[in-house]
Amino acid sequence: MTIFSILHCEIRKIIRSNVFGLVFLVFAFGPIIMGVGTISGDGGDLNWQMYLG
Numbered sequence: 390m391t392i393f394s395i396l397h398c399e400i401r402k403i404i405r406s407n408v409f410g411l412v413f414l415v416f417a418f419g420p421i422i423m424g425v426g427t428i429s430g431d432g433g434d435l436n437w438q439m440y441l442g
Contacts, residue, residue: 403409
């Protein structure tokens with residue numbers, strides 16, 4: 390076995406797993422949803438107190 394065949398096998402396992410799709414959705418849409426919620430929440434008055442609270 391070469392390193393390329395091992396990598397190919399592992400990449401196929403990752404892509405076919407259900408966890409990969411869930412993690413992709415969270416990392417893709419999570420920041421977008423948080424940004425929309427922050428913009429529509431307080432009219433744009435962003436500071437560290439609001440972020441940490």
